[in-house]
């Protein structure tokens with residue numbers, strides 16, 4: 001059975017004081033997670049070690065970094081390498097978020113290198129893809145996302161791909177309150193799985209968790225997560241509130 005994942009992306013929100021409060025609240029209230037249910041919390045770099053401590057011993061609760069350098073090591077001021085993240089025990093990292101693509105000019109080739117840096121250090125990437133509004137309006141989102149997958153992901157071996165989580169996040173639904181309908185999410189995520197199957201075979205495609213992201217909240221999580229090709233969510237705004245995020249965790253199928 002595929003992992004069903006509630007992933008939080010704190011982005012550049014919360015002070016460490018606020019973050020600790022939120023983690024304490026979550027750690028004390030997250031229900032015991034059975035086999036294939038996972039919670040992943042992507043926090044800012046300075047909070048990684050403290051967040052690992054706050055969630056230590058919580059089964060199936062993981063801390064993620066929000067970024068990783070495409071370089072291995074060297075004179076790259078301000079960058080954080082995969083080796084560094086692995087050395088403090090970080091198991092997951094976000095790669096290819098639309099905000100990184102848009103504001104920090106991370107193209108498909110840079111993202112391919114970031115995936116390599118994560119995987120060679122034993123860190124599982126959560127690879128984000130998704131189309132802007134104009135592409136959705138032209139109804140060419142399937143081809144758009146397919147190119148993102150091909151150019152960043154499909155150089156990986158099948159063994160490597162099994163360690164990648166894919167997050168489909170339509171840009172027009174991020175932080176806008178405008179969620180994709182559960183049918184829109186299912187249609188494209190089913191397409192993503194079929195593209196992965198064409199490249200790697202059905203068995204591999206069946207194992208890859210594909211999350212939906214974009215204005216997921218407690219009120220719509222059950223409906224979205226109940227779709228067969230939606231294996232949970234990558235949550236921004238609603239993950240900053242303990243009650244909201246707890247309800248989203250409980251919505252995992």
Ligand code: 13P
Nearest residue numbers: 009174175214215236237
């Ligand atoms: P929102 O849930 O705030 O729309 O953000 C989604 C997102 O970008 C998660 O990575």
